[in-house]
Amino acid sequence: MKKIVSLVLVITLIASCGLLVGCGEKEKKKDPEKEAISKVNELATEVQKNVEDISKAVETEVQKASKEWSSGEKAIEDASKAFSKKAPKKPTVHGSGIAGVWGYNQKDYKIPAQYTFKKDGTGEYNIAGQIQKLTWKTKGNKITITYKGQPDMTQKYKLKGDVLTLYDITDSPVVYYRVG
Numbered sequence: 001m002k003k004i005v006s007l008v009l010v011i012t013l014i015a016s017c018g019l020l021v022g023c024g025e026k027e028k029k030k031d032p033e034k035e036a037i038s039k040v041n042e043l044a045t046e047v048q049k050n051v052e053d054i055s056k057a058v059e060t061e062v063q064k065a066s067k068e069w070s071s072g073e074k075a076i077e078d079a080s081k082a083f084s085k086k087a088p089k090k091p092t093v094h095g096s097g098i099a100g101v102w103g104y105n106q107k108d109y110k111i112p113a114q115y116t117f118k119k120d121g122t123g124e125y126n127i128a129g130q131i132q133k134l135t136w137k138t139k140g141n142k143i144t145i146t147y148k149g150q151p152d153m154t155q156k157y158k159l160k161g162d163v164l165t166l167y168d169i170t171d172s173p174v175v176y177y178r179v180g
Contacts, residue, residue, distance in 0.1 A: 098138060098157070102164050102176035115176060 103114040113127040117136055125132045125147070133148045143166070144154040156167040162178035 097159050098136075098143070098164060101179040103179045104174060104176045114179065 098117050099119045101114060101116050103112070111128050113125070115123065115125055117123045121135055121137055123134050123136055125134055135146045137144050138157070141156055141158065142154050143157045144152050146152045155169070158165040164176040164178070165173045166176065167173055
């Protein structure tokens, strides 16, 4: 009986080893179908990650483009507003014959002075080297001169050829001659 039990134990042991070896072989031998499914799953995971990265990048680019679009629309809106506004009025330069450089006779006045009236309604007054910027316009027989930071000064004038007569606040004539 001991021999039978020993024999059964030996057979069981051999069978167990055979099973273990068989299981080990199954692990070593991979099922090609399972291996292919595993690889497909790995690739699908990697593709999904790439899709998420691309989606984030596209979303960022869409946001940038949207901001640029909004900025462009704002610029167009601002330009449209600017075009719809009336242009600021430039001084009306009526007596365009006045445009030029005028100086008075230094025999009559000891301090040299000179007016420069430009066609665009700007100019300057130079008295003894001290230059004052001005704007000017005429209407009828009156000239309005505005020095920077000063109130308008309107006075009568008369133009005859190269002689310009301006009448000061006491209505006294000051005669200027065309210099250039």
